[in-house]
Amino acid sequence: MNATFYDSRWIEPPEHVRVSANGGLPRGFRAAGVACGVKPSGGLDLGLLVSDSAATTSAARFTRSGTLSAPVxxxxxxxxxxxxxxxxxxxxxxxxxxxxxxxxxxxxxxSEAAREAGLGDDTAVAVASTGVIGLPLPIDSVSAGIAAAGKRLRASGDTEFAEAIRTTDAFAKRVCQDVMLGAGTVRLCAQAKGAGMISPGFATLLVFVQTDARLSPQTCDLLLGVTVKRSFERISVDGQLSPSDTVILQCSGASGVRVEPESADELRLGEALDATLRQLALMVARDGEGARRVCRVVVRGGDGEAVEAVARAVANSSLVKTALYGGDPNWGRISQAVGMALPGAAPVAVDIAIEGIQVCRRGAALPHDARALADAVQRHEVEYEIGLPGEGAETELFFSDLGHEYVTINAEYTT
Amino acid sequence: MNATFYDSRWIEPPEHVRVSANGGLPRGFRAAGVACGVKPSGGLDLGLLVSDSAATTSAARFTRSGTLSAPVxxxxxxxxxxxxxxxxxxxxxxxxxxxxxxxxxxxxxxSEAAREAGLGDDTAVAVASTGVIGLPLPIDSVSAGIAAAGKRLRASGDTEFAEAIRTTDAFAKRVCQDVMLGAGTVRLCAQAKGAGMISPGFATLLVFVQTDARLSPQTCDLLLGVTVKRSFERISVDGQLSPSDTVILQCSGASGVRVEPESADELRLGEALDATLRQLALMVARDGEGARRVCRVVVRGGDGEAVEAVARAVANSSLVKTALYGGDPNWGRISQAVGMALPGAAPVAVDIAIEGIQVCRRGAALPHDARALADAVQRHEVEYEIGLPGEGAETELFFSDLGHEYVTINAEYTT
Known part of the structure; x- marks a missing residue:
């Protein structure tokens, strides 16, 4: 029963993956979440996650912002x-x-997390923070929280850990699943938060992934690098880059199941990780700004630079995003965004289809069933396909709409 | 009395310019605006503007969109x-x-406009259209409108011409003024519309400028090129590029006042044109999306590429724009936008001041008068100053906020 997590027509979970209803971290991991008083609401705001295995390998990816946060x-x-x-x-x-x-x-x-985790070396600890920018961290509260979390660490702590990393996410983004490999079954868990910079001063995408498979650091890094490119680098909520984005994959090896480079099991684990991160990324886009709708834009043709520029221009267009919000089949705005992405290239013979209904061919409007189109753009997931002259390149991007909730969240509360 | 047009602290009208309360086109020009049935509202929707002088010189600038409109x-x-x-x-x-x-x-x-204007040559006519993208032009209505406009052409027709080029502009953007040159007084008029792509399918910046000074085509092109760069290329409403943007300067020469290259009068006319276009550009930004506030962001330091990237990132950030709308002194979003514009450059020692109140120095928060800041961001015009390491480069950009009116205009009406 993968339906509870994999709920989009755009993400196909591999057959060798089973979502676990009960949860629980992979072998070797313990986690906790506590309230230490950073959030004015009094909610959980400090998370600690530890692997007890000395053989743990990991990989990480960070924001490229020029104004990196201190923890990054x-x-x-x-x-x-x-x-x-x-x-x-x-x-x-x-x-x-x-x-x-x-x-x-x-x-x-x-340093304090290393002590609570019983680690001799501070360099084995990653630090992440998310929330208001430009205010001093209340470090004494955080310090007390780390001590309290250290005492609560346990294998079933992933739920409260996931809760403690949330800011204004409308729903939790978390999964525990079993992955059947040739050499045995491993567990793969992940906790994610955030939807870009969505709330007053609250920022950031944080994603933590754990498995008890045994991977070399190189394999771990390779798998994370490839799958992040296909997931969290393919979403846009408001086109804003946070100073704090952090994605970390940890492999405890505690299952004893070894995943060798270029093996069938590496491929199978990679497929599971790929589906997991893509589904989480889609959930982040869907949660963005209390969005009504999420859109997948697929751009084909041209070259790699052109398809990327067009996908970003469409996904970040406030005109396209408000039309998506309003359920407005205004494809002229898609055409306009394409033109903006390809300056000086006119006339571009662009093809546009919405939910399979072609509305523009070689740059010119095409008669179509307006009623069918109006119905199609009312769905919760809407797909745009854009064709550029030439062939070879293809990309996709998931993005959320722009509506009154976004304005309310971002304008009407003050810091 | 320049106050009626020049109403911003950011634009200083030259002393040798007098705004004319009565209006009226420069000598040699006639214009008209009629309703021909393209706009469902029945409003004026067809404008014709003609110079009767065979010695007329002109210059033009257009959008760089890759999906140019047919008239462009x-x-x-x-x-x-x-x-x-x-x-x-x-x-x-x-x-x-x-x-x-x-x-x-x-x-x-x-071709029909050339006939109505009594011109033997179609190439002496520029065509512009603004409105819904992707629908066939009702050419028979337009054709009837051109014939009707031809019969109404007159020197005082600039008001109705300006009305006919509007789509959803909340207020008219139009000026007639006299410019005192050494060689005599010339008239300088302009009509502008649009605030980026602000309304359902309605797009475009259109700006038409007329003078009865006599300029060579080269001087005309030079003055327009320089002043457009300092005005309409320095504003952003929603970061969207229209397929239809058009700016045209026409010089009838009918005043007999000749403006020679590299003369004092060229400078004086250039100053007048500069102030005119900057004020019009600011008005376009101010009218964007029924905006509450307009912001001027000034970026200094670094190099030309960096200041431009930072200014654009701040002006096009939906987080900055919603904070501007909400009167929220959330400068962390400015810092975040700076970081986004300078990927891989961390840590950037950025300085940030809002209305002269410094809030961030060398990348770190600075204690400041929070009450004074909260008051300052409530004004109709708000100024951000951003300092990057290094010196030499400087740029400015005017942008409008992002509020509920934008979402309502762009999402809640359907095409």
């Missing part, structure tokens, strides 16, 4: 990204634009 | 852009994404 700077520079044993996260404050004091606070979080 | 394609390819005598414009339909039939319709508009 610290983790990139002072952690062993291939052997991360523990992750400490707070929500409610991003510890970004906080200068040298912010770096000291992040270092203290790293 | 036609005008760029088939008109003599240095000797445009007449302009024919319709609103209500953009004649874009209309293929070969659209080009035929644009050619028919050009």
């Amino acid at each position: 700077l610290l983790t990139m520079e002072r952690s062993d990204l291939f052997a991360l044993r523990a992750i400490v996260v707070n929500s409610g404050n991003a510890n970004a634009a906080t200068g040298a004091p912010g770096l000291e606070d992040a270092a203290r979080m790293q | 394609l036609l005008t760029m390819e088939r008109s003599d852009l240095f000797a445009l005598r007449a302009i024919v414009v319709n609103s209500g339909n953009a004649n874009a994404a209309t293929g070969a039939p659209g080009l035929e319709d644009a050619a028919r508009m050009q």
